[in-house]
Amino acid sequence: MANPSAPRQKGIIQTPEERVKNFDPVVKGLTAQTAKAEAQRCLNCKNAKCSAACPVNVKIPEFISLVLKDDMGGAASKIMETSLLPAICGRVCPQENHCEGACILNGRFEPVAVGLLERYVADTAREQGVLKAPEPSAWTGKRVACVGSGPSSLSAAAELRRAGHEVVVFEALHDYGGVLRYGIPSFRLPREVISKEVETVQAMGVVFERDVLVGASVTIEELKEQFDAVYIGSGAGLPTMANIPGENSVGVYSANEFLTRINLLKAYKFPEVDTPVNIGKRVAVLGGGNSAMDAARCAMRLGPESVTVVYRRSLEEMPAREEEIHNAMEEGIKFEFLTVQKEILADEKGRVKGLVCTRNELGEPGPDGRRKPVCVPGSEFTLDVDTVIVAIGQKPNPIIPKKTKELKVTSKGVLEATEFGETSLKGVFAGGDIIRGGATVLLAMKDGIIAARKINEYLGVGNDY
Amino acid sequence: MIINTVTDKKQLSQDIARFEIYAPKIAAKAKAGQFVIIKHDSDKEGERVPVTLVDWDADKGTIVVIVQAIGKSTAMYNNLKTGDRFTSVVGPLGMPVEIKNYGTAAVVGGGVGIAEVYPIAKALKEAGNKVISVLGCRTKALLILEEEMKNLSDMTIVSTDDGSCGAKGLVTDAIQKLVDESNKIDVGFIIGPIPMMKFTSILMSKLGIKPYASLNPILLDGTGMCGCCRVTVGGEVKFACVDGPMFEGDLVDFDELSRRTGEYKDKEKLSFDLYKEKHICKSGLH
Ligand SMILES: Cc1cc2nc3c(=O)[nH]c(=O)nc-3n(C[C@H](O)[C@H](O)[C@H](O)COP(=O)(O)OP(=O)(O)OC[C@H]3O[C@@H](n4cnc5c(N)ncnc54)[C@H](O)[C@@H]3O)c2cc1C
Ligand SMILES: Cc1cc2nc3c(=O)[nH]c(=O)nc-3n(C[C@H](O)[C@H](O)[C@H](O)COP(=O)(O)OP(=O)(O)OC[C@H]3O[C@@H](n4cnc5c(N)ncnc54)[C@H](O)[C@@H]3O)c2cc1C
Ligand code: SF4
Ligand code: SF4
Ligand code: FES
Numbered sequence: 079m080a081n082p083s084a085p086r087q088k089g090i091i092q093t094p095e096e097r098v099k100n101f102d103p104v105v106k107g108l109t110a111q112t113a114k115a116e117a118q119r120c121l122n123c124k125n126a127k128c129s130a131a132c133p134v135n136v137k138i139p140e141f142i143s144l145v146l147k148d149d150m151g152g153a154a155s156k157i158m159e160t161s162l163l164p165a166i167c168g169r170v171c172p173q174e175n176h177c178e179g180a181c182i183l184n185g186r187f188e189p190v191a192v193g194l195l196e197r198y199v200a201d202t203a204r205e206q207g208v209l210k211a212p213e214p215s216a217w218t219g220k221r222v223a224c225v226g227s228g229p230s231s232l233s234a235a236a237e238l239r240r241a242g243h244e245v246v247v248f249e250a251l252h253d254y255g256g257v258l259r260y261g262i263p264s265f266r267l268p269r270e271v272i273s274k275e276v277e278t279v280q281a282m283g284v285v286f287e288r289d290v291l292v293g294a295s296v297t298i299e300e301l302k303e304q305f306d307a308v309y310i311g312s313g314a315g316l317p318t319m320a321n322i323p324g325e326n327s328v329g330v331y332s333a334n335e336f337l338t339r340i341n342l343l344k345a346y347k348f349p350e351v352d353t354p355v356n357i358g359k360r361v362a363v364l365g366g367g368n369s370a371m372d373a374a375r376c377a378m379r380l381g382p383e384s385v386t387v388v389y390r391r392s393l394e395e396m397p398a399r400e401e402e403i404h405n406a407m408e409e410g411i412k413f414e415f416l417t418v419q420k421e422i423l424a425d426e427k428g429r430v431k432g433l434v435c436t437r438n439e440l441g442e443p444g445p446d447g448r449r450k451p452v453c454v455p456g457s458e459f460t461l462d463v464d465t466v467i468v469a470i471g472q473k474p475n476p477i478i479p480k481k482t483k484e485l486k487v488t489s490k491g492v493l494e495a496t497e498f499g500e501t502s503l504k505g506v507f508a509g510g511d512i513i514r515g516g517a518t519v520l521l522a523m524k525d526g527i528i529a530a531r532k533i534n535e536y537l538g539v540g541n542d543y
Numbered sequence: 544m545i546i547n548t549v550t551d552k553k554q555l556s557q558d559i560a561r562f563e564i565y566a567p568k569i570a571a572k573a574k575a576g577q578f579v580i581i582k583h584d585s586d587k588e589g590e591r592v593p594v595t596l597v598d599w600d601a602d603k604g605t606i607v608v609i610v611q612a613i614g615k616s617t618a619m620y621n622n623l624k625t626g627d628r629f630t631s632v633v634g635p636l637g638m639p640v641e642i643k644n645y646g647t648a649a650v651v652g653g654g655v656g657i658a659e660v661y662p663i664a665k666a667l668k669e670a671g672n673k674v675i676s677v678l679g680c681r682t683k684a685l686l687i688l689e690e691e692m693k694n695l696s697d698m699t700i701v702s703t704d705d706g707s708c709g710a711k712g713l714v715t716d717a718i719q720k721l722v723d724e725s726n727k728i729d730v731g732f733i734i735g736p737i738p739m740m741k742f743t744s745i746l747m748s749k750l751g752i753k754p755y756a757s758l759n760p761i762l763l764d765g766t767g768m769c770g771c772c773r774v775t776v777g778g779e780v781k782f783a784c785v786d787g788p789m790f791e792g793d794l795v796d797f798d799e800l801s802r803r804t805g806e807y808k809d810k811e812k813l814s815f816d817l818y819k820e821k822h823i824c825k826s827g828l829h
Contacts, residue, residue: 250766252582252591252631260768289633291766295568315768319780326773326780326799328806335769343763344588349817352590352616354810428802475767477785 080121086188087116094408098378101264101346104405108191108198117145120190123182128192131180133524134160136167138177138192145199151208153199158212162236163229163275163523165204166258168197169267171520174400204274211281215242215543222533223248223305225292225478228256229519230510231311232276234526234533235284238309241534241543245283246305248290253342256313257511258519260342261334261369263376266402293477298485298506307505307533310493311526312478314511318471320364324422325468329358329430333369333469340376358464361385362433364419365469366396371403373467374411386412386461388419390438390451416440416451420458422466433461474512490515499529507533547629550605555687558612559655560621561597567604569596569634575666576640576757576789579608580765582631583620589630590616593762593784595659595734596635606632609658609687615814622822636765640755640789642666646729647673649721649752650696651714651743653735654680657688659757660734665695667732673697675728677717679735683708698726714739715746728752733792737801744792754792758783761804775799 090106097104108116122139129138137156144153157164173179173193181189203209220243224231227249239245253259255272280286290296292312301308317332319325336355339345345355357380363373366389377385387406389396392415396403407413416438423432436458438451479487486494486502492515499507509525511517531541544550544565551563569579573596583589598607612618640663648667652660657678668674676696680686681704693699701709702717710717714735722728731747731754733740740756747754760772760783767785774783777794781787 250633251764252633289631290568291633291636294635295572295633315766317768317770319770319773326775326803328802332770335763335771338763338769343590347587348810349814351588352814353588354807354814356806356810428799477767 081118087112113198127180128177132177150203154203154209162233165200168193172399211278218242220306220537222307223301225310226312227254230522230526233523234309234530237530239282239284246285249288250291260338293481298482310508311510314472314516315475316473327424330466333373359383360463361465362463363467370469371398388414390418498532552625570599571601573599573635574639575662577635579634584630611655615818644671649675649728649731651677651733653739656735679714741797748793756792757788
């Protein structure tokens, strides 16, 4: 019998005092016993609201019942029918906006911990050696190139390979995974998990080439000649700076730089590794999204006296994942809400010595329904900080559109594409942050799958595989 | 041949080594003024280090880079041998230099900058320019590519700080002298230490010569993703790795560049000291 009123399982969580001293996973995940207990809370709904609210419609009640039957291989395959990177999604999806937010138990009880169950299934199936990569169909004779190795290209590549095409992924960096690798820290998403998911795609026969910057090492035109279709999943890797005076002072990082040093190049282990990162005594992080939370929490783990997040709206409007905001607060990170940066002050050596801010109040709702922050006159004050990390957003990297004149971009710099990922250039498709300008892992994956199916049609092989 | 293999390594001076690397895709695309980022993981994650494409041979599929050992990573590279492999070589990165017939071009290289300016000098010569090369370094033992530069230039001036080779003095003295001797120069391309690029740019604009300087901020990805290579040119923020590295020298904020390249001095020293303790003493180098 289902037992929805039982307490929601949380996994083993490192205490805040412990975890700010390391980069190990904050949540250790469920055990066989707690996973079963959590699975038992699910009502196995007929018209499952959770599945409907998941952007890729993971068959949630179905996989949860397989957990109860101890069939981890079956449960993993069930999830992977629609989501190819379950160990990742279980960890980084904003579940409160999707599956868990829609769970029928909400209101009376706490929702089923779908994310934790999903990652438990993927991890355990992998440990038991029963996680099966989808079987590729017979070779279609077609070749497809995927640009970038973030979640969008990874899922497109897997889907295309499954249809039987030869697929090559080209990645500009020296390691695969996109933001998963260089942006999201190991205490949220262990590096081995990314590597394992990539290996699964490799095991399907997808070929990976690193150190290839498309647009420089090879052009889209050339890829079009060498391949029958091209999928661009190059992400939103261009940091938005705050454009305030003093931003080029020593001690100002973009979140991309700070996170890349720490997550891609492991600078938190310096001097054991060769890439350094600096952290001052008092750190300010500008922004309120996932990047800001990740930058603040990475900063905290490098041992400064204080880390303060400066966000121009209020807590309710913060776009970061709920769990991460909660974790950040527990870890002792301070928040200055309704506050906006004006200027970075530097000493005579050009090093950051302060951040001038003003206070906002919330005004009338804007076109997006969110109340617009308005500056309070005379509210200027200075935060005493020596490091500033700018995490106020990112835009698509312009390298590819600049070198490919026929590719149309919108005023926001994102590639123009139909809902199926078709760009203005025949045979070239795109998805993920390069067309959305910054979204979520799951939406990027979903784009990859939808475009892959459109590519199948374009190549005349259909989607019956 | 496996990609990224060092097909030939030569020591050019005590601290400067020349590497020919098998990288056919890069060799097919390279243009003067572009660079690659190389990485070498020993037992641990290595750094991403930008180095200029000095030469390339599309038929052989090789590129040439010339590296001066000034810290941990570059010292480690200089201990590599023919047959060793870099973990990563990515490129060609950055904007190529605009090559056309400017008339007379002064090509100014300081230290290892001589290697970096060599491909530009070569391309300018091929485009019909009169090329005057001005090569500066501390002392004779550090002078590299003198023959190669002489062979392609219409005129070559060497100046050393201590007078051990060529004229004693700075490259700015040499350029002033050239102009005083009524050599008409239309454009300058300068690569070397920041103070050298700064003062040469100032002098050139005073003399009515348009200066271009190749900036060397700290780089990370080299693809425009991180913004760590921010420089200020004409009051605007540019990313050196994608907008440069060559910029109008008279518009560059060199003082800011200098401050920003010093960001990790203490850590770089620590890393180098630890490396020397472990490797260089043992292998008897220095
Ligand atoms: C710090 C941070 C934390 C985040 N946290 C979350 C989270 O918790 N949950 C969530 O759902 N979303 C999160 N997001 C958003 C999410 O990561 C992105 O929406 C998602 O990664 C986009 O996937 P993508 O495949 O489109 O692009 P990316 O992940 O950006 O991958 C693009 C890849 O393409 C490569 N590339 C770029 N240009 C080229 C080129 N010219 N040639 C070859 N390769 C190229 C890049 O190097 C990169 O590896 C976060 C984002 C950031 C920055
Ligand atoms: C576009 C460009 C082209 C270059 N071409 C050449 C070349 O052809 N030959 C050559 O010998 N050197 C070249 N350099 C400089 C070279 O990248 C640095 O000397 C090297 O990174 C130093 O690394 P290290 O660990 O040995 O020394 P470190 O001790 O780490 O650093 C010594 C100094 O090098 C600079 N530096 C450190 N890390 C970086 C980095 N990641 N990127 C850039 N500079 C850094 C800093 O100013 C630092 O103070 C170039 C730099 C740039 C930006
Ligand atoms: S993929 Fe994400 S949104 Fe969908 S069920 Fe899994 S955790 Fe929930
Ligand atoms: S809505 Fe909740 S209870 Fe119903 S199937 Fe989904 S997870 Fe289970
Ligand atoms: S090095 Fe990262 S943007 Fe230039």
